[in-house]
Amino acid sequence: xxxxxxxxxxxxxxxxxxxxxxxxxxxxxxxxxxxxxxxxxxxxxxxxxxxxxxxxxxxxxxxxxxxxxxxxxxxxxxxxxxxxxxxxxxxxxxxxxxxxxxxxxxxxxxxxxxxxxxxxxxxxxxxxxxxxxxxxxxxxxxxxxxxxxxxxxxxxxxxxxxxxxxxxxxxxxxxxxxxxxxxxxxxxxxxxxxxxxxxxxxxxxxxxxxxxxxxxxxxxxxxxxxxxxxxxxxxxxxxxxxxxxxxxxxxxxxxxxxxxxxxxxxxxxxxxxxxxxxxxxxxxxxxxxxxxxxxxxxxxxxxxxxxxxxxxxxxxxxxxxxxxxxxxxxxxxxxxxxxxxxxxxxxxxxxxxxxxxxxxxxxxxxxxxxxxxxxxxxxxxxxxxxxxxxxxxxxxxxxxxxxxxxxxxxxxxxxxxxxxxxxxxxxxxxxxxxxxxxxxxxxxxxxxxxxxxxxxxxxxxxxxxxxxxxxxxxxxxxxxxxxxxxxxx
Amino acid sequence: xxxxxxxxxxxxxxxxxxxxxxxxxxxxxxxxxxxxxxxxxxxxxxxxxxxxxxxxxxxxxxxxxxxxxxxxxxxxxxxxxxxxxxxxxxxxxxxxxxxxxxxxxxxxxxxxxxxxxxxxxxxxxxxxxxxxxxxxxxxxxxxxxxxxxxxxxxxxxxxxxxxxxxxxxxxxxxxxxxxxxxxxxxxxxxxxxxxxxxxxxxxxxxxxxxxxxxxxxxxxxxxxxxxxxxxxxxxxxxxxxxxxxxxxxxxxxxxxxxxxxxxxxxxxxxxxxxxxxxxxxxxxxxxxxxxxxxxxxxxxxxxxxxxxxxxxxxxxxxxxxxxxxxxxxxxxxxx
Numbered sequence: 001x002x003x004x005x006x007x008x009x010x011x012x013x014x015x016x017x018x019x020x021x022x023x024x025x026x027x028x029x030x031x032x033x034x035x036x037x038x039x040x041x042x043x044x045x046x047x048x049x050x051x052x053x054x055x056x057x058x059x060x061x062x063x064x065x066x067x068x069x070x071x072x073x074x075x076x077x078x079x080x081x082x083x084x085x086x087x088x089x090x091x092x093x094x095x096x097x098x099x100x101x102x103x104x105x106x107x108x109x110x111x112x113x114x115x116x117x118x119x120x121x122x123x124x125x126x127x128x129x130x131x132x133x134x135x136x137x138x139x140x141x142x143x144x145x146x147x148x149x150x151x152x153x154x155x156x157x158x159x160x161x162x163x164x165x166x167x168x169x170x171x172x173x174x175x176x177x178x179x180x181x182x183x184x185x186x187x188x189x190x191x192x193x194x195x196x197x198x199x200x201x202x203x204x205x206x207x208x209x210x211x212x213x214x215x216x217x218x219x220x221x222x223x224x225x226x227x228x229x230x231x232x233x234x235x236x237x238x239x240x241x242x243x244x245x246x247x248x249x250x251x252x253x254x255x256x257x258x259x260x261x262x263x264x265x266x267x268x269x270x271x272x273x274x275x276x277x278x279x280x281x282x283x284x285x286x287x288x289x290x291x292x293x294x295x296x297x298x299x300x301x302x303x304x305x306x307x308x309x310x311x312x313x314x315x316x317x318x319x320x321x322x323x324x325x326x327x328x329x330x331x332x333x334x335x336x337x338x339x340x341x342x343x344x345x346x347x348x349x350x351x352x353x354x355x356x357x358x359x360x361x362x363x364x365x366x367x368x369x370x371x372x373x374x375x376x377x378x379x380x381x382x383x384x385x386x387x388x389x390x391x392x393x394x395x396x397x398x399x400x401x402x403x404x405x406x407x408x409x410x411x412x413x414x415x416x417x418x419x420x421x422x423x424x425x426x427x428x429x430x431x432x433x434x435x436x437x438x439x440x441x442x443x444x445x446x447x448x449x450x451x452x453x454x455x456x457x458x459x460x461x462x463x464x465x466x467x468x469x470x471x472x473x474x475x476x477x478x479x480x481x482x483x484x485x486x487x488x489x
Numbered sequence: 490x491x492x493x494x495x496x497x498x499x500x501x502x503x504x505x506x507x508x509x510x511x512x513x514x515x516x517x518x519x520x521x522x523x524x525x526x527x528x529x530x531x532x533x534x535x536x537x538x539x540x541x542x543x544x545x546x547x548x549x550x551x552x553x554x555x556x557x558x559x560x561x562x563x564x565x566x567x568x569x570x571x572x573x574x575x576x577x578x579x580x581x582x583x584x585x586x587x588x589x590x591x592x593x594x595x596x597x598x599x600x601x602x603x604x605x606x607x608x609x610x611x612x613x614x615x616x617x618x619x620x621x622x623x624x625x626x627x628x629x630x631x632x633x634x635x636x637x638x639x640x641x642x643x644x645x646x647x648x649x650x651x652x653x654x655x656x657x658x659x660x661x662x663x664x665x666x667x668x669x670x671x672x673x674x675x676x677x678x679x680x681x682x683x684x685x686x687x688x689x690x691x692x693x694x695x696x697x698x699x700x701x702x703x704x705x706x707x708x709x710x711x712x713x714x715x716x717x718x719x720x721x722x723x724x725x726x727x728x729x730x731x732x733x734x735x736x737x738x739x740x741x742x743x744x745x746x747x748x749x750x751x752x753x754x755x756x757x758x759x760x761x762x763x764x765x766x767x768x769x770x771x772x773x774x775x776x777x778x779x780x781x782x783x784x785x786x787x788x789x790x791x792x793x794x795x796x797x798x799x800x801x802x803x804x805x806x807x808x809x810x811x812x813x814x815x816x817x818x819x820x821x822x823x824x
Contacts, residue, residue: 052620053617053620053621053624054613054617054620055605055616055617229605229606238605238608239608241608241609242608242609246609247510247609248608248609252512253510253511253512263510264510264511264512265510265511266508266509266510266511266514266763266821267767267768268508270507
C-alpha cells in the first residue's frame with residue numbers, strides 16, 4: 001500500500017525517501033507493508049465502532065435530531081524519538097514558565113511594559129486582557145495550569161511553536177482515547193517499541209488542581225465546570241471528570257454565598273474549593289463579565305478574588321496566548337529567565353506596527369493572515385490559495401482593525417502517511433493506499449507542584465490532500481502519538 | 490524503591506460517598522426509567538405479534554381492540570394515521586417514531602440523553618451498553634433488521650435493557666446514585682404492570698363469552714408473557730391458567746421481581762436508603778406513600794380486591810406510585 005508513495009518537498013515524518021523509512025519508523029513501516037488494504041480497512045472499521053459505541057462523537061446539526069459523527073482517526077501512529085522529545089520537553093517547560101511569569105507581571109508590576117520590551121498598547125488592546133485581575137493574587141502565583149502548545153515542523157525538520165493555547169485547551173481526551181483504541185485494534189504494532197505511557201495524565205491533572213486549593217482545606221473538593229451537554233467538547237469534560245473521579249457541574253449547580261462557592265447536592269449545599277472551568281472568562285460570572293451569560297455563576301469572581309476558590313486556568317491568561325503577543329514569547333523567555341528560547345517561533349508580522357502592516361498588505365498572496373480573536377481555523381486567509389477578491393476583502397479588514405490581525409509566512413507542515421480509504425480520505429487516484437497528509441502536534445503541559453509535559457500529545461491530520469488546515473472543525477482527523485523510551489530502537 | 494503499601498499513610502477506614510448533585514440525581518432517575526420503559530414497549534409488541542399468530546383469525550373489531558391495548562397501556566392517546574394495516578402502523582409508531590414520546594426509539598434516545606448528562610457518574614460499561622442500544626435503533630441497519638425479524642429486534646432491546654440493569658447492579662457502587670436507578674426502575678415497572686393487568690383483563694372480560702377454552706388460555710398466557718411472568722407462574726401454579734390466580738400472582742406475589750408488591754417494596758427500600766445516606770431519620774413522603782401501599786398489598790386478599798373491582802384497585806396503585814415519583818422529584822431534584 002506504499003506503492004508510488006510520494007515524499008515530495010516537505011518533511012516526511014516516516015520516510016527519508018520512498019522505501020527508506022527513518023530508523024525509528026522501520027518496524028511500523030514493515031508491519032504496514034505486510035498488511036493488505038482489506039486487513040487494514042477492517043482494523044479501521046473496528047476502531048470506528050469502538051469510538052461510536054463509547055460515544056466519542058461530535059454533533060453536526062443537519063435536522064432535528066442532529067447527526068453524530070466520530071472524529072476521523074488515522075491508525076498509523078506518529079512516532080517521536082526520545083532525543084527529539086527531550087528537546088521539545090525542555091522547550092515547553094521553559095515556555096510555560098515564562099508565560100506564567102508574564103501573566104504574574106502583567107497583572108502586577110508590569111515590568112516588561114515599563115522596560116518597553118512589549119508595547120503597552122498591545123496589552124491593553126488585547127481582547128483577553130482582564131482589568132478585573134489587576135493586583136489580584138492567584139494561588140501560588142500560577143496562572144496557566146494547563147497549556148496545549150501547537151507545534152509544527154517545517155521542511156527543514158525543525159519544530160516551531162505555532163501558538164500556545166493557554167485558556168481552555170481541548171483535545172487531551174482524544175489523546176488518551178486514541179491510545180486506548182490503538183492498543184485494542186493494532187496491539188502488535190506496539191511489540192517492537194517501548195512507548196511512554198500517558199495514562200497518568202488524569203492523576204497529574206488532579207494533583208495540579210489540588211495544588212492550588214485554598215490553604216487549610218484538608219481534602220479539597222475539585223470539580224469541572226462545563227457549559228453543558230451541547231458544548232462540542234462535552235465528551236472531554238465528562239471524560240476528565242470520570243478519570244479523576246470528580247463531579248462535573250454546570251453553572252446552575254453552583255451558587256455563591258458569603259464569598260464561598262457551593263454546589264447543590266441531594267444533601268444540601270456542599271463547598272467547592274477548586275474549579276477546572278471549561279468556560280471562557282466572558283461566561284464565568286454574569287456580575288463581572290457578560291451579563292447575558294446563563295452558563296456561569298453569579299458572584300464567582302468575588303469568591304475567586306478573595307481566595308476562597310481556585311480557578312484553573314486563572315482568569316486573564318488569554319492575554320498570554322493572544323496572537324499579537326505570541327511573537328514576544330522569546331523576548332519574555334529572555335526577560336524573565338535570562339535564556340534563549342529553545343523552541344523557535346514562526347516569524348510573525350504584527351499588523352498593529354506600521355512597518356509590518358505595510359509589508360503584510362503588499363505580500364498578502366504569500367502570507368497566512370490570522371485574526372487575533374479567533375481560533376479553530378476560523379477567520380484565516382491562506383494567501384497562496386486565495387482569490388484576488390478574497391485578498392481585497394481581507395486587506396480592507398486589516399486596514400480597519402490592524403490590531404486584530406497578524407500574518408505569518410506559509411510554513412509547510414510536515415507530512416505523515418495516512419490511510420486513504422476512498423471514503424473520508426481520498427487518494428490521488430482514488431485507490432486505497434497510504435499517502436502523505438500534513439500534521440501538527442499539540443502536547444499538553446501541566447504546571448502544578450512541578451511542570452509535567454505529557455509524553456505524547458494530539459497529532460492532528462489534515463485529511464484533504466495538500467491541505468494545511470488540521471482543525472477538527474475544518475475536517476481534520478487525529479492519530480495516536482508515540483514518544484519512545486530512551487533505549488528503544 | 491518505595492514500599493507498595495505504606496502503613497503510616499493514614500488512609501481513612503470508611504470514606505463516605507460524596508453527596509450527589511441534584512441535577513445528577515434527576516438524570517440518573519430518568520435514565521433508568523426510560524430504559525425500563527423501552528423494555529416494556531418492546532416486550533408488549535413482541536408478545537402481541539406472537540399472540541395474534543397463535544389465536545388465528547379474530548374479528549376485525551377484536552383485533553383492533555387488542556392493538557389499542559398497547560397504546561392505552563403506554564398512555565398514548567392518538568391512533569397513528571396512515572394507509573398500512575393497523576398492526577404495521579402501531580408497531581412502527583411504537584418502535585421508531587421519534588414524535589411519539591413512548592416509542593422505543595424515543596425512550597432509548599431520552600435514556601441516552603440523560604446518561605450523557607451524567608456520563609461521569611455512571612460506569613463506562615453502562616454507557617457503552619446504552620450507546621449500543623441507541624445505535625441499534627438509530628443506525629442505518631435498524632430498519633432492515635426490524636423488517637427481517639421484528640421478534641429478534643424486540644428481543645435484542647429487551648435483553649439490552651436487562652444487560653444495562655445488570656451492569657447497573659454490578660459496575661457501580663450501591664450508593665445513593667444507584668438508589669435512584671432502582672427507585673426509577675421499580676416505579677416504572679409498577680406503573681406499566683398495573684396498566685397491563687387492567688387493560689388486558691378489561692378486554693378479556695368484555696369478550697369472555699366469545700372465547701373458547703384454548704383461545705382463552707392463549708390470551709391469559711399473553712398477559713403473563715407481557716409481564717415476563719409466564720414461567721414463574723407455571724412453576725407455582727402449574728399450567729392452571731386462571732384469571733384470578735394470574736391477577737393475584739402479578740399483584741401480590743411477594744418474591745417475584747415483576748409483581749407489583751415486590752416492586753413497591755424495592756422502590757420503598759431504595760428511597761429509604763437515599764434518605765438514610767443523607768443522614769435523615771424519619772421517613773420521607775414518597776417512602777410513606779409506598780410503604781402504605783405496600784402494606785395494603787401485604788395484607789390484601791384477592792376476593793376483597795375483586796369486590797372493590799380490579800380496575801379501580803389498580804388505578805389506586807398507579808396513582809400512588811405516580812404520586813411517590815412526584816414527591817421524590819420534589820425532595821431531591823428541585824432546587
